[in-house]
Amino acid sequence: MNGNRVFFMTLIGAFLTAFCTVDESTTDTEGAKLYQEYCADCHGKEMQAFVHHEWNFGTGKDAIKESIMKGRGEGAMPSYEGALSDKEIDNLVAYLVDGINKLDSYQPPEPDLSKIYKSGSFEYRLETVHEDLDSPWGIAFVDAESYFFTEKKGKLFRVYKSGATVEIDNVPEVNSAGQGGLMDVELHPDFKDNGWIYLSYSKTKSGVGRKSNTTAVSRFQIKDNMLVNEQEIFEGKPYSTTRHHYGSRMIFDREGYLYITMGDRGARSVNPQDLSKSAGKVHRLYDDGRVPTDNPFVDQQNAVSSIYSFGHRNQQGMAMDPNTGVIWTHEHGPRGGDELNRIIKSENYGWPVVSYGINYNGTRFTDETDRPEFESPTHYWVPSIAPCGMDFVTSDVYPGWKGHVLIGSLKFEQVNLVRIQNNQSMGEEVLMKGLGRVRDIKQSPDGYIYVSVERPGRIYRVVPWEEG
């Protein structure tokens, strides 16, 4: 081969290489893959979280790159510098810039309401009971015909037998930013007599600079569709400027104790293992906020006396097994390692010392999944399903579901049925695939299951399918 030809071939090679590396489809595929692996958990499979988003740092290439390199939201989004190569980050930037430009025309997928779902030989479908809601969060039934529900931005509604939906005013001011807002609603076991309604929310303390927040619970009575007689019964300490991992579920047990979950507020190395901090714990109180004298850490110096169990990450689901009276919670793992736990007094659930998960940016923080001194999960999920909302099925409406627990998935937009026997997990089944990001699940006193979902904001009732 003469010199000229070699030179010419090399030139073509170089041209092809250069051409291929900037070829859009290659970049797209690589960027899309990376996005699904590293970013979709928090920003949505189709970047839904960025729809109508007010950009803090801008949408230009440099701004996006800086967000990825540095991380954002005070640790809520990790830094990817070092975890991903420069080329991978550039591919992600290209994918994001392109995707963001298309978001204005984004339409959330409509769940197909004519769809008949199947579980074994049982067929069921979804019936819309409320639509056009703005991130419905908690649901609490008064009786079979009436219930309350919250919207995250700070609204509370009561639904009556006729279907009339009435807004209840005078809700405390909530900081509806990040994962915070008005979250759960729970009713006193004697609500019909005493009218106490409990709300959990992100409470703000305005000081100098950025707002500080915490998980708080207040109870109220209702007069003329307004909340009155507020009594604050729980205020997590200390406040922090992060806007995620509030936890915030509430449930009463058979004896009338109120349990409250509080997430680790994004400070895993500070909060969950420290009994002088409220975050990363399950708390137990009397209905009026007093601390039961038999709580496990009441006699321990500096410990927060309401703590019942600790070493938790972010528990957005809690329910009582009506057969055993045992309280169950689930919690979000980081990337992988979501857990379903049976809550036992004084136990340590091990976060962040042990976990089945890894960091969002792919790096590891522990190789240990269990230790004898920690309570291990009854069930765990790798990859994460991002659990939110849960309830036990006790009714005969749904053959095969009775006695088992339903858990909502934000990430997979479905409900997972975990079969529980003698407090052990006997496996799971996926239900209602494609339903939307699930926030809460409650069985009504008449036995029907209600599910709240965001984007599009709706409440569904799950009904058996009957032909004709």
Ligand code: HEC
């Ligand atoms: C664990 C959750 C999480 C993961 C994983 C995550 N992010 Fe974020 N991201 C956040 C949070 C929280 C914010 C801050 C939002 C705020 O301040 O309102 C944020 C902010 C951003 C912003 C800036 C938005 C703005 O308003 O300017 C960009 C861009 C971004 N993320 C892109 C990504 C990309 C790309 C990935 C994957 C490499 C990723 N994120 C992974 C949670 C996450």
